[in-house]
Amino acid sequence: MSVKTVRCNNYRNARRSFFEFDPFLNIIVGKNGTGKTNILESIIVISNTKSYRTANDSDLIRKGEEFARIILNTEEKEYKIVINKKNKSLYIDNNLIKKTSDFIGRVNAILFKPSDLELFTQSPSERRKLLDIEISKVSRIYIQSLLKYNSLLKDKNKLLKQLEPDDLLLNVINESMSPMIKIIIQERSNFFAVINEYISPIYSLISGKEADISVVYKKCSEIENVNSELEKSRDKDYYYHYTTFGPHHDDYSFYMDGYELNSIASQGQKRMVLIAFKFALMKYIQFSTGSTPIVLLDDILSELDKENQERLLNIIPENTQVIITNTDINNLDIKKNYKLIELKEE
Ligand SMILES: Nc1ncnc2c1ncn2[C@@H]1O[C@H](COP(=O)(O)OP(=O)(O)O)[C@@H](O)[C@H]1O
Numbered sequence: 001m002s003v004k005t006v007r008c009n010n011y012r013n014a015r016r017s018f019f020e021f022d023p024f025l026n027i028i029v030g031k032n033g034t035g036k037t038n039i040l041e042s043i044i045v046i047s048n049t050k051s052y053r054t055a056n057d058s059d060l061i062r063k064g065e066e067f068a069r070i071i072l073n074t075e076e077k078e079y080k081i082v083i084n085k086k087n088k089s090l091y092i093d094n095n096l097i098k099k100t101s102d103f104i105g106r107v108n109a110i111l112f113k114p115s116d117l118e119l120f121t122q123s124p125s126e127r128r129k130l131l132d133i134e135i136s137k138v139s140r141i142y143i144q145s146l147l148k149y150n151s152l153l154k155d156k157n158k159l160l161k162q163l164e165p166d167d168l169l170l171n172v173i174n175e176s177m178s179p180m181i182k183i184i185i186q187e188r189s190n191f192f193a194v195i196n197e198y199i200s201p202i203y204s205l206i207s208g209k210e211a212d213i214s215v216v217y218k219k220c221s222e223i224e225n226v227n228s229e230l231e232k233s234r235d236k237d238y239y240y241h242y243t244t245f246g247p248h249h250d251d252y253s254f255y256m257d258g259y260e261l262n263s264i265a266s267q268g269q270k271r272m273v274l275i276a277f278k279f280a281l282m283k284y285i286q287f288s289t290g291s292t293p294i295v296l297l298d299d300i301l302s303e304l305d306k307e308n309q310e311r312l313l314n315i316i317p318e319n320t321q322v323i324i325t326n327t328d329i330n331n332l333d334i335k336k337n338y339k340l341i342e343l344k345e346e
């Protein structure tokens with residue numbers, strides 16, 4: 001899939017902006033602070049219905065303004081998000097879309113950025129966020145189960161806060177939770193199965209070195225034990241006054257040749273593992289949706305040496321739309337044809 005145009009009003013630093021993209025390779029250059037990342041972010045906002053840079057939608061509104069608007073056109077459709085101080089509205093071809101699950105993932109994009117490296121050291125909740133967003137993009141049943149689970153979890157925690165929680169009510173909540181938990185574990189397991197199929201070979205292609213890379217899913221329970229685990233956790237839940245068991249505690253970690261990545265890999269190797277992980281993610285999305293995501297490379301090429309730069313660009317499948325940002329075109333060694341988009345200070 002590819003983006004044809006992005007038009008914004010009052011979004012971040014731009015009062016009005018309009019960009020037209022080449023279906024294959026695009027390079028955005030400009031000094032720091034000219035809005036390169038903002039452009040990639042606007043595509044992600046359409047893809048994920050929210051930004052990865054802020055939890056607060058109103059940060060996307062240009063300072064001093066009341067609303068922001070992003071309109072993204074593909075060959076087929078027009079996607080629009082209008083963000084006000086208090087809420088946001090989603091539209092496809094000017095029809096209001098009420099459910100996030102009918103909008104998320106329609107425009108598929110994968111962003112590579114230097115701070116991705118934090119994934120290895122972040123809190124489990126940040127790692128789960130990535131999981132939830134990416135799986136939600138390809139699986140409606142996942143996003144629906146997750147939303148339902150989270151709302152049941154809220155109810156359960158509220159109940160557990162009481163001095164004497166109602167046992168029967170807890171049973172009812174557990175019974176409704178159980179199928180949601182099983183779906184979440186199943187979909188997360190499928191996700192990691194695809195990632196593990198691709199991550200090592202991709203790592204070798206980018207780094208030029210063989211290594212056994214794997215991502216281990218640390219799930220709360222095997223699917224067949226979910227009901228008994230729910231039952232078993234009851235006393236602990238009463239004791240701590242919150243829900244101690246469930247996929248809201250899931251996590252995953254990365255291994256290289258059998259060792260925990262953080263304990264053996266150099267910064268450069270970690271970077272390669274991360275890029276390999278993102279490309280494996282791309283395979284997962286491609287595999288589940290039948291369309292190739294748009295590849296967004298924010299400031300990451302200049303961190304790699306020329307050889308790795310070239311390998312990375314070479315493993316991007318032909319016919320993929322790629323948008324690269326950099327402060328200086330001379331830092332890049334790009335042999336293919338591309339469209340250059342130059343940003344100037346306002
Ligand atoms: N809500 C906002 N209103 C006005 N300016 C903003 C807003 N959010 C971000 N900016 C500005 O956008 C500018 C460009 O940011 P960014 O896209 O990160 O630049 P680049 O990636 O080119 O270095 C920054 O100078 C920042 O201050």
Ligand SMILES: [Mg+2]
Binds near residue numbers: 036037
């Ligand atoms: Mg930037």
